[in-house]
Amino acid sequence: MMPRWSVAAGAIVMAMGLMGCVAQTHPQDLFQLQEESLRNRAMQTRVFETKDEAELLSASAAVLQDLGFQIEESVREVGFLRAAKERSAREYGQDISRFGIFVLSTGLIFVQQPPIIIAVDLHQKIAATLVTRPINADATRQEVRVVFYRVVWKGDGSAGNQSIAPGEQRMEMLRDPVMYQTFFAKLSKAVFLEPFAL
Amino acid sequence: MRHRVVETLIAWVVVAITFGCTPPQPTPDLLAPTDAQMKIRSIQTHSFDVKDRQTAMRGVIAALQDLGFIIERANESLGLITAARFAEPNFYDIVGISVTIRSETDGRTTIRANAIYNNKPIEDPKVYQNFFATLERSLFVVKQ
Numbered sequence: 001m002m003p004r005w006s007v008a009a010g011a012i013v014m015a016m017g018l019m020g021c022v023a024q025t026h027p028q029d030l031f032q033l034q035e036e037s038l039r040n041r042a043m044q045t046r047v048f049e050t051k052d053e054a055e056l057l058s059a060s061a062a063v064l065q066d067l068g069f070q071i072e073e074s075v076r077e078v079g080f081l082r083a084a085k086e087r088s089a090r091e092y093g094q095d096i097s098r099f100g101i102f103v104l105s106t107g108l109i110f111v112q113q114p115p116i117i118i119a120v121d122l123h124q125k126i127a128a129t130l131v132t133r134p135i136n137a138d139a140t141r142q143e144v145r146v147v148f149y150r151v152v153w154k155g156d157g158s159a160g161n162q163s164i165a166p167g168e169q170r171m172e173m174l175r176d177p178v179m180y181q182t183f184f185a186k187l188s189k190a191v192f193l194e195p196f197a198l
Numbered sequence: 199m200r201h202r203v204v205e206t207l208i209a210w211v212v213v214a215i216t217f218g219c220t221p222p223q224p225t226p227d228l229l230a231p232t233d234a235q236m237k238i239r240s241i242q243t244h245s246f247d248v249k250d251r252q253t254a255m256r257g258v259i260a261a262l263q264d265l266g267f268i269i270e271r272a273n274e275s276l277g278l279i280t281a282a283r284f285a286e287p288n289f290y291d292i293v294g295i296s297v298t299i300r301s302e303t304d305g306r307t308t309i310r311a312n313a314i315y316n317n318k319p320i321e322d323p324k325v326y327q328n329f330f331a332t333l334e335r336s337l338f339v340v341k342q
Contacts, residue, residue, distance in 0.1 A: 027285075027293060027320050028328055030266075030283065030285055030293050031325050031329040031332065032265075032331075032332070037265065041263075041264055044263075075273070077274035078252065078255050078256055078274055079256070080272045082269070127268075129268055129269045131259055131263060131269065133259070133260060145260075145263055149268060172289060173266070173284070
């Protein structure tokens with residue numbers, strides 16, 4: 001008879017294999033415009049009627065600073081800015097479910113297992129990259145495109161006798177339209193210009 | 199019978215050790231360009247009918263942003279752009295790309311892209327074809 005641990009190990013390997021299959025991606029698809037590329041572009045882009053690209057770029061930097069970002073890198077020649085801010089990522093919902101799962105799993109004590117403590121999000125770094133560029137030949141129209149994303153660090157937890165070390169990382173693109181609308185509303189106020197969408 | 203098995207084993211071990219001991223001799227053409235290298239370089243390089251290098255750089259940045267890349271670094275004086283993105287919908291695999299833009303004397307611009315997928319270089323020509331197709335569209339929009 002096969003030992004029990006080998007069955008368990010086999011099951012884990014199979015589960016991992018299955019998970020791998022679900023999330024499989026092909027590099028060649030990633031270099032092709034997708035359906036959502038256009039939608040994202042429209043959400044992240046506004047056009048301003050101005051000749052002064054440097055003014056637009058410095059106004060963008062000021063707006064990012066107003067929103068609490070630190071400017072990390074800037075290249076004026078190609079109209080590029082990168083900024084980031086670090087904030088707490090604590091959410092009550094996660095703490096409540098952490099507590100709920102802890103209470104529900106206290107039953108595990110009867111099988112001599114400690115209760116499960118899930119790891120919650122602790123800290124996050126929100127980053128923005130911004131690019132301005134002229135979109136017509138005599139450069140009277142400038143396009144501003146901003147992309148927000150974030151990195152989240154998790155706290156510690158434990159499952160069974162295994163403890164989960166803190167510091168697990170996760171990254172995601174931020175695709176909330178309200179966030180972009182807020183940014184462009186502030187930017188248009190800063191440059192006294194009415195932007196229009198593509 | 200048993201002796202023979204042991205003898206064969208010893209013989210194999212000796213063979214393995216002797217092979218392990220002979221170091222591979224470096225050949226004089228160790229750093230010489232190979233056919234594979236030349237092929238990859240030609241796949242990764244594309245020349246465009248753009249005079250101004252800055253316009254080309256802006257086009258590259260716009261194309262990368264359209265493809266959902268996060269621009270990490272741009273260096274105007276070197277004509278260098280680095281960017282990365284997740285292999286969405288999953289957020290575990292990462293695609294990185296670095297692009298160099300150089301003006302040629304004949305009024306054209308040469309653009310070379312190196313892409314990596316989870317730290318492994320991408321050598322599939324289709325990937326670069328797709329990238330240059332997107333880039334061409336982006337440069338064309340800039341020119342209008």
